Amino acid sequence: MADSLISFEPATGERLWEGRVGDAGAEVAEARAAWADWASRPLTVRVETLRRFANVTRGKLEPFADLIARETGKPLWEARTEVEAVVNKVDISVAAYGERTAQRRLEGALGARVAVRHKPHGVLAVFGPYNFPAHLPNGHIVPALIAGNAVVFKPSEKTPAVGDFLVSLYHEAGVPEGVVRCLHGGAETGKALAAQPDIDGLLFTGSARAGMALHRQFADTPHKILALELGGNNPLVVWDAPDIHAAAVIAVQSAFLSAGQRCTAARRLIVRDGGHEDLVAAILKLSDRLIVDHPHANPAPFMGPVIDNDAADQLQEAFLDLMGKGGRALKRLDRVSDDRPFLTPAVIDVTDVAQRPDVELFGPVLQIIRVPDFDAALAEANATRYGLAASLVGGSPQLYDRFWANTRAGVINWNKPTNGAPSNAPFGGVGLSGNHRPSAYYAADYCAYPVTSSEAESVRASIGVGLRDPQAANELEG
Numbered sequence: 343m344a345d346s347l348i349s350f351e352p353a354t355g356e357r358l359w360e361g362r363v364g365d366a367g368a369e370v371a372e373a374r375a376a377w378a379d380w381a382s383r384p385l386t387v388r389v390e391t392l393r394r395f396a397n398v399t400r401g402k403l404e405p406f407a408d409l410i411a412r413e414t415g416k417p418l419w420e421a422r423t424e425v426e427a428v429v430n431k432v433d434i435s436v437a438a439y440g441e442r443t444a445q446r447r448l449e450g451a452l453g454a455r456v457a458v459r460h461k462p463h464g465v466l467a468v469f470g471p472y473n474f475p476a477h478l479p480n481g482h483i484v485p486a487l488i489a490g491n492a493v494v495f496k497p498s499e500k501t502p503a504v505g506d507f508l509v510s511l512y513h514e515a516g517v518p519e520g521v522v523r524c525l526h527g528g529a530e531t532g533k534a535l536a537a538q539p540d541i542d543g544l545l546f547t548g549s550a551r552a553g554m555a556l557h558r559q560f561a562d563t564p565h566k567i568l569a570l571e572l573g574g575n576n577p578l579v580v581w582d583a584p585d586i587h588a589a590a591v592i593a594v595q596s597a598f599l600s601a602g603q604r605c606t607a608a609r610r611l612i613v614r615d616g617g618h619e620d621l622v623a624a625i626l627k628l629s630d631r632l633i634v635d636h637p638h639a640n641p642a643p644f645m646g647p648v649i650d651n652d653a654a655d656q657l658q659e660a661f662l663d664l665m666g667k668g669g670r671a672l673k674r675l676d677r678v679s680d681d682r683p684f685l686t687p688a689v690i691d692v693t694d695v696a697q698r699p700d701v702e703l704f705g706p707v708l709q710i711i712r713v714p715d716f717d718a719a720l721a722e723a724n725a726t727r728y729g730l731a732a733s734l735v736g737g738s739p740q741l742y743d744r745f746w747a748n749t750r751a752g753v754i755n756w757n758k759p760t761n762g763a764p765s766n767a768p769f770g771g772v773g774l775s776g777n778h779r780p781s782a783y784y785a786a787d788y789c790a791y792p793v794t795s796s797e798a799e800s801v802r803a804s805i806g807v808g809l810r811d812p813q814a815a816n817e818l819e820g
Contacts, residue, residue, distance in 0.1 A: 347526050349503050352415035352647045352683055353636035359413070359503035364525040366534040369494045373465045374540050376520025377492035381462050388488055389436050395484075395515035396432040399425065406507060410476060411637035413501050415646035415683070416600060418637050427477040427765065428508075434766050434783065435485040442786040443489070454798040460790035462490035463567055464542035467535050471547045472649050473603040473704075475501035476508050481765075481781055482545040482569075482789075483512075483522065489790040491542075492521045496535055498548075499528040500649055536560075543567030545788070547605075547781075550702065550728070550774040557777065569779035569788045571605075573702040574730030574771060576760045577723035578608035579745065580621055581716060583736030590624035592735050593708070596759040598632060598687045601645040602706035605775075606731040606753060606761040609703060612719050615693075615712035622689070622710065626673055629687045634678055647683040648705050654683035657705040661688060664709070668694040675707060700726050716741070720748050730771030731760040752780065 349359040380388070399406065403425045410421040448456040466486050470479030475497060483493050497505025509524040525535060536544055536559055543566045546556055553570040560568045578596050583589035596608035613621060635643035648654050654677065661675040675688035687706040692698055698709070713719045723732055723745075732751040734742055742756045752771035753763050763769050763782070770780030779788050 347499060347502055347528070349413055349501065350650075351412045352649055353412075355682060359506070361502060361506070361526050363527040363531060366494075366525060366527075366531060366538055369523040369525045370465060370467075370535070370538045370540050372520045373492040373494050373523050376518050377462075377465055380487075380492055380518060380521045381490035383490075385439075385488070385490075388490065391516045392432050392436070392484055392488060395512055395517065396429045398515045399511050400429050402511070403429075406476070406511075409507055410504055411646075413503050414472065414475060414649065415637060417639075417643050417646055419642055420600065421637065424474055424477045428480045430765065431477070431480055431484050435488055435785065437766075438783045438786045439485065439488050439790075442784065443790050443792075450796055454796050457795040457797055459793050459795070460489070461793055462486075462790055464491060465540060466491045466493050466567075466789070467538070467541045467544040468493055468495045469532060469535075469544070469546045469548060470495065470497045470501075470505060472498035472500040473600060473605075475504040478547045478571075479505070480508065481785060482547070485785040486545070486789045487512075487517060487521065489786065491789060492523075494523045494525055494535060494541070496525045496527065496532055499526070499531075502526050533559075541566065543569070543788070545569045545781075547571040549573055549704075553777075554774070567779075567788050567791075568777065569781065569785075570777040571770060571779075571781050572730070572775050573605045573704070573728065574607075574751075574775050575609050575700055575702050575726040575728045576606060576731040576733075576751075577610045577612055577726075577749075578733050578735065578760055579612045579719050579723055580618075580735045581614060581719065581737045581741065583621070586620050586624050589621055589735045590628050592733075592757070592759050593621075593625050594628050594632070594687075596733065596761055597708040598629070598645055598706045599759075599761060601648050601685065602687075603648060603704055604761050605702075606763060608731075608733070608760045609707070609709060610722070611708055611710045612722050613710065613712055614719075615714055618710075618712060622672065625708075626689060629673055629689065632687055634684055634686060645687070645706065648685060649683065651681070651683050653705065654685055657685060657703060657707060660699075660701070660703055661690065661707060663699075664690055664692055664695060668692075668696065669709075670694070672710070675705075698725075700728070702728065716744075720745065724748075724750050727774045728771065729773035730775035731755070731763070733758060733760045733762075752776070 407421040443460040446458040633643040670691040673689040678684035731753040733755040768780040768784035769782035
C-alpha cells in the first residue's frame with residue numbers, strides 16, 4: 343500500500359493535493375478516547391457547536407466551492423449549491439433529531455412512568471463518495487455529532503482535499519479534534535477501517551458493489567449499525583406529456599446533471615412506442631446545446647468532466663457494449679479531449695437489446711426503451727435489482743397514483759426530475775439501492791438507538807400467583 347495519496351484536477355490534470363495514507367486503528371483510538379466527553383455534553387451544547395460550523399462554512403463558501411469544483415470537475419455554480427447544502431444540513435438535522443429521537447414520557451402500570459430516550463452508538467465510521475464529497479458525508483456526520491457520536495471519516499481517495507477541508511471546518515467551529523477524524527487512503531484503508539473492532543457502526547454512501555462487500559463484512563457483527571446509501575438504475579417514464587419541451591428539459595436534467603454522476607440520475611427513459619419521436623427529437627436538440635467545459639469556464643458549463651480517465655474509459659466501453667448488443671446510438675458518447683475525462687451527453691435506444699445490463703452507468707448516458715402500453719412501462723420501470731428513484735412525467739393524477747403504487751423505489755416523483763430529492767425528507771432506496779436505512783431527514787434514526795425505561799420513585803413489588811399459602815407451609819413443616 344502506498345504511503346502517500348495524490349489528488350488531481352479532472353479538468354486539467356494538475357496536481358491539487360498530496361497527503362499521507364492514514365492508520366485506521368490509530369484514528370479510531372483517537373475518536374474512542376474523545377467520544378465520552380463529547381457524548382456527555384448537553385444536547386444544546388452540541389447543537390450550538392454545529393451551528394457555529396454552519397456559520398464558519400458559510401463564511402468560506404467561495405473557497406470551499408472553488409475547491410470542490412476543482413477536485414470533482416463539477417461547474418462552480420453547482421459546487422456553490424453543494425456548500426449551501428452543507429450549511430443547511432445543520433438546521434435540518436437539528437429539527438430531525440428533535441422529531442425522530444425526541445424524549446417521551448408515558449404512563450405505566452401502578453403509577454410507574456415509561457421513559458423513551460436515545461443514546462449515541464459511540465464511534466461511527468463514515469465513508470464519503472466523490473460526486474458530492476462534502477454534502478453527502480456531511481449528511482451522515484452532522485446528525486451523528488448531534489446525537490453524541492464521534493466520527494472517523496474516510497473521504498473518497500479521489501477527493502481527499504475536500505474531505506480535509508470539511509474536517510478542518512468542524513474543528514474551527516469547536517468540534518474537538520478527536521471527535522471528528524479524517525482518515526485518508528484507498529480501498530485497503532477503507533477495508534481496514536470497516537474491520538476495526540472498536541467502531542460501533544459504519545455509514546456508507548457509494549456503489550452497490552462496495553455496499554454488498556460491506557454487508558458481507560458486517561454479517562458477523564449484528565451489534566454494529568450499518569447504513570448503506572447506494573446507487574440506482576433509475577427509470578424516467580414520460581407518458582402523454584402535454585408539454586414536450588418541458589418533458590425534454592426534465593429528461594435532460596435527470597440524466598445529465600453533474601455529468602450523470604448522481605445516484606438518482608435517470609439511466610432509463612421509458613416511452614410509448616410510436617408516440618416518442620417528438621420527445622426524443624427535443625431531448626437530442628437540447629442535449630446538443632449543453633456546454634461541457636471546465637468548472638470556471640465562461641459561459642458557465644452545464645456539466646464538467648467525469649471524475650477521471652478511468653471512469654471515462656469504462657463508460658465508453660459500456661456504451662460500445664450496448665451498441666454491440668443491438669443498441670442504436672442517437673447521440674454518441676464522445677470524448678472531447680484525448681487526455682481528459684470530458685464526455686458529451688449520450689442517448690442510445692436499447693429497446694432491441696435482448697438482455698439489457700442491469701447496471702448503474704455512472705455518467706452522462708441515457709438509455710431509451712420503447713414500450714406498447716403503460717403496463718409494459720411499469721414492468722420495465724421495475725425491471726431492475728435497484729430501487730432508488732423513479733419519476734413519471736405526464737399523465738393524470740390517477741395514472742400517477744397507479745405509478746406510485748406499483749413502482750418499487752424509495753424516491754418517486756411526478757412531473758419532476760428523478761434527482762429532485764429534498765433534504766428535509768427521508769432519502770433512500772430498496773433492493774440494491776440500500777439496506778432500509780434511509781438518510782437525509784431520517785439519518786437521526788441510525789445515529790442513535792432508543793432506550794425504554796420503566797421507572798418508579800419508590801420500591802413496590804408483589805407476587806400475586808404461584809406461591810404457597812404461608813399458613814399451609816407452616817403446618818406441613820410441623
